Amino acid sequence: MERTVCDCQKCRSFCRRPGYCVPDDVPAIAEYLGMSEADLRKNYLTAGRGITFARYYTLGLRRGQQAEPALYHVSTIVPKAYNGWCTFFDTRTGHCQIHPVAPFACRMFDDHISPEEFETRRQAGLRLILEDGTHARPLPNPTMPT
Numbered sequence: 001m002e003r004t005v006c007d008c009q010k011c012r013s014f015c016r017r018p019g020y021c022v023p024d025d026v027p028a029i030a031e032y033l034g035m036s037e038a039d040l041r042k043n044y045l046t047a048g049r050g051i052t053f054a055r056y057y058t059l060g061l062r063r064g065q066q067a068e069p070a071l072y073h074v075s076t077i078v079p080k081a082y083n084g085w086c087t088f089f090d091t092r093t094g095h096c097q098i099h100p101v102a103p104f105a106c107r108m109f110d111d112h113i114s115p116e117e118f119e120t121r122r123q124a125g126l127r128l129i130l131e132d133g134t135h136a137r138p139l140p141n142p143t144m145p146t
């Protein structure tokens with residue numbers, strides 16, 4: 001999967017809401033900036049809104065019965081924001097200061113991808129986060145089978 005390359009004004013405005021990292025992003029950004037991961041986390045990263053997703057369980061369903069979605073939430077980390085912009089956004093040049101190692105959600109999405117491509121990329125990011133051993137937290141769901 002290739003990174004997106006659009007640099008239009010609309011895509012740049014995404015830098016007001018910094019994109020989430022997948023696990024490999026943190027060491028890559030730390031190395032790029034020549035700092036420890038601990039310092040990077042402490043000074044430049046923070047908790048994001050996380051990703052909510054649905055899983056459909058079909059085990060034990062009778063014929064004709066529809067699977068009900070169970071909702072889960074995984075935590076994400078994102079660059080901190082200052083004065084309405086990502087901490088890595090250079091407001092003088094209008095460019096990302098960590099472009100070669102920008103977080104997954106920054107490098108894989110832009111304003112012009114189709115809904116299908118968006119979903120493919122969203123799933124890929126989610127898989128990378130879950131594969132790292134991050135435990136998904138179940139959310140209360142009134143439609144969840146008991």
Ligand code: SF4
Pocket residue numbers: 014015016017018019079086087088089090095096097098099102103106
């Ligand atoms: S890391 Fe770079 S691309 Fe991502 S929001 Fe910050 S400045 Fe923009």
